[in-house]
Amino acid sequence: MTSRMPSHRPAATMQHAIYLSRAAQSFTNDQLQDLAAAASARNAGMDVTGLLLFSGGNFLQVLEGPSPAIAPLVERIARDARHTDLRVLRMASLPKRTFSAWHMGVLNVSELRPVDAAHFEMLTRILFAKSPEHSDRAVRSLLRRFRAMLPAAAAA
Numbered sequence: 547m548t549s550r551m552p553s554h555r556p557a558a559t560m561q562h563a564i565y566l567s568r569a570a571q572s573f574t575n576d577q578l579q580d581l582a583a584a585a586s587a588r589n590a591g592m593d594v595t596g597l598l599l600f601s602g603g604n605f606l607q608v609l610e611g612p613s614p615a616i617a618p619l620v621e622r623i624a625r626d627a628r629h630t631d632l633r634v635l636r637m638a639s640l641p642k643r644t645f646s647a648w649h650m651g652v653l654n655v656s657e658l659r660p661v662d663a664a665h666f667e668m669l670t671r672i673l674f675a676k677s678p679e680h681s682d683r684a685v686r687s688l689l690r691r692f693r694a695m696l697p698a699a700a701a702a
């Protein structure tokens with residue numbers, strides 16, 4: 547029997563994931579840019595946007611996009627041997643993207659002002675030591691700060 551009820555197809559909800567990890571190898575700036583370019587091309591196909599920060603041997607990445615895409619993407623990235631100790635700091639629904647102009651904006655934070663690199667490295671040390679619930683506000687302020695530094699030319 548066919549249903550006469552209208553089929554409700556809610557628009558896919560949006561989610562973001564923020565994780566921290568340790569690089570398992572050294573990364574030259576070129577290697578980092580290559581990694582981000584490949585990620586960006588893949589993300590474009592999944593309607594995923596975000597930010598990748600790297601400094602002091604640590605990555606901090608934001609992934610935002612349709613909910614069904616995010617958890618499997620984090621799992622795939624977590625299996626990548628180029629980094630280790632991946633810890634998800636936040637996985638939550640998202641009313642609005644923060645990085646809509648970047649399929650994967652990237653900043654090699656160690657090449658920015660020393661004060662910015664020091665801020666990032668201090669926060670990553672704290673985040674590795676603390677439970678994620680305590681880190682939300684610090685992460686959000688860090689992301690706001692680095693979002694303002696993303697080159698508009700990186701928009702994909």
Ligand SMILES: Cc1cc2nc3c(=O)[nH]c(=O)nc-3n(C[C@H](O)[C@H](O)[C@H](O)COP(=O)(O)O)c2cc1C
Nearest residue numbers: 584585586588589605607622623624626628629650
């Ligand atoms: C720090 C880091 C960030 C990454 N970010 C992404 C990303 O945003 N999107 C993506 O598709 N792959 C990303 N990758 C690459 C994936 O881990 C993986 O190599 C790639 O998606 C290909 O997956 P496959 O070999 O299972 O096909 C990232 C890898 C690393 C080390």
